[in-house]
Amino acid sequence: MTQNLTIGERVAWYRRRRGLSQEVLAGLVGRTTDWLSKAENNRIELDRLSVITSLADALDISLGDLLAEPTLMEWSADSGRRTVPALRETLMDYKQLTPLLSLAAEDEPPALQDLRGNVRDVLDAYQASRYGFATRRLPLVLADALAASRAYSGHEAEEARALLALAYHGAAMVLGKLGEPELAWIAADRGLAAAQSSGRSEVTGSLFRAVTHCLLATGRFTAAVQLVNDAAAVMQPELGDANNEYLSVYGTLFLAGAMAAARADDRATTQTFLREADEAAQRIGADANHMWTAFGPTNVAIHCVATAGELGDIQIAADLGLRIDTTALPVERRVRHSLEVARALSSWNRTDEALAVLLEAEQAAPEQVRHHYLSRELVIGWIRGTRGRPSHPVADLARRLGVVAGS
Structure with a gap:
């Protein structure tokens, strides 16, 4: 029902279903009414999961409801x-x-x-x-x-x-x-x-x-951070003589934790987790794919980009993201990084570059691009921000993603 709406428009839709005024909902998430009005009318991008999750909690809905998942x-x-x-x-x-x-x-x-x-x-x-x-x-x-x-x-x-x-x-x-x-x-x-x-x-x-x-995936970022700390405590006694499989699993645990900390707006823990992951990557010494982790220095680097985006450091995400060579990583990792770069470029009004990155990602992994909320949100935002008809590449991509009705 809300598939073709932006996240802000979905917030408005669910807010009305709950019978809440903009003033009340804004107060529940610690924002001004003016901010919420701009968010609902697409004048402010809701591109940080920490903010989207707080709105979902206040509306008593799931994070997936605001992200239009599943597809x-x-x-x-x-x-x-x-x-x-x-x-x-x-x-x-x-x-x-x-x-x-x-x-x-x-x-x-x-x-x-x-x-x-x-x-x-x-x-x-x-x-x-x-x-x-x-x-x-x-x-x-x-x-x-x-x-x-x-x-x-x-x-x-x-x-x-x-x-x-x-x-x-x-x-x-x-x-x-x-x-x-x-x-x-x-x-x-x-x-x-x-x-x-x-x-x-x-x-x-x-x-x-x-x-x-x-x-x-369910917006329980603080619990995810605590789980990583607890799991690391279980794994640390075997780190001394750990093989590369164990180090890879340990390192990727901290990469997931860094994303959780960033989405919880916890900069200090984000940096701590990234450093822990980097230490494991340096012990391995090169990119690898032990236990299907794609773990190594490059995976740590792309998580630096992703966490910067989650923390709102868009310029850092755009500048660093474009410099990372991901060609040696599995498709899923390469495309996930491309989505972060496209988001950062779009936020800096570099829409043509963002579209080119997204189209290249779609060529590599159409299913992944179709099912990720960032792809859909970017394309809907570009269409909403265009006076008149969107360009053919954007309109065609929208149809392939299933976010705009069309034959």
Whole structure:
């Protein structure tokens, strides 16, 4: 219903539904009535999640309501015609809750080598921003991983549980990208339980990060910061002789924490977390992709850009963002950085450059661009700010993103 509105227009829509005046809502978020009026009428950009979250809290709605999430997953050759609903059915299957409610397995459990390859395919697809492919594959992969975790014993059981945890991690990350935070939470919760039972510290650390992202997706930034501190305390005793996998998981945990701190307007903690991540990256010494983290100095650098944008330091984000070479990173990381750069450029009225960055990102990862709120907000804002008809590239992009009605 509010898909084609800007965030400010959605604030106005929900405010009227709640029967609140501009004066009352502005007071609830510690702003002036003039500020809220300008925000609702697109004269001020609502581009900081800390501000958007405070408005959502005051209106008693979810962050996703103001971001117009989730968006519809288009059918494709990758996805087939069974997408998020099929994955929802899998996650909400009561037989996954306990072996007591499952029938005894009559077939041989899946071979661990095959399961290993299938989990890898899902996580690779996530990093390639092929969400349709991952969503289609996940129900079967989760079912196989669960069956293996219950059928094997000894070291094989530990590996099966680790693979189950990573499959849930993949589900949580994909669902988060698709604007399904509640389903992502279910997946992350189950993944963390499986990781702990596997006895593999690096897998448990990876699931800590998945839970952190779930908290970020629902606007619980302070809780996410606390989780990172608590998880780091659990992981720190093994840092002394940690291998690169462990260091990568530890470092990316702090990158997620830095985003949470920035969205909570906590500059000091943001910088502390970025420094901690940088120290881990320096120990590794180069960009890598251990445990599907894409962790290294470049990932730290793009988080410096992203946190600057969240803190409102737009000029820093634009200047630094354009100088970072992301070509060695997975598609998902490259495109996420491009969205931050496009936002910063647009905020400085460098719309043509921002559009060029966004179009290039769409070429690399159409699904990721379509499902990210920044893409939709940028395009709607450009259309609202244009007198007369928008340019053909903007109008065509709007149609592809599904934010403006058209044939």
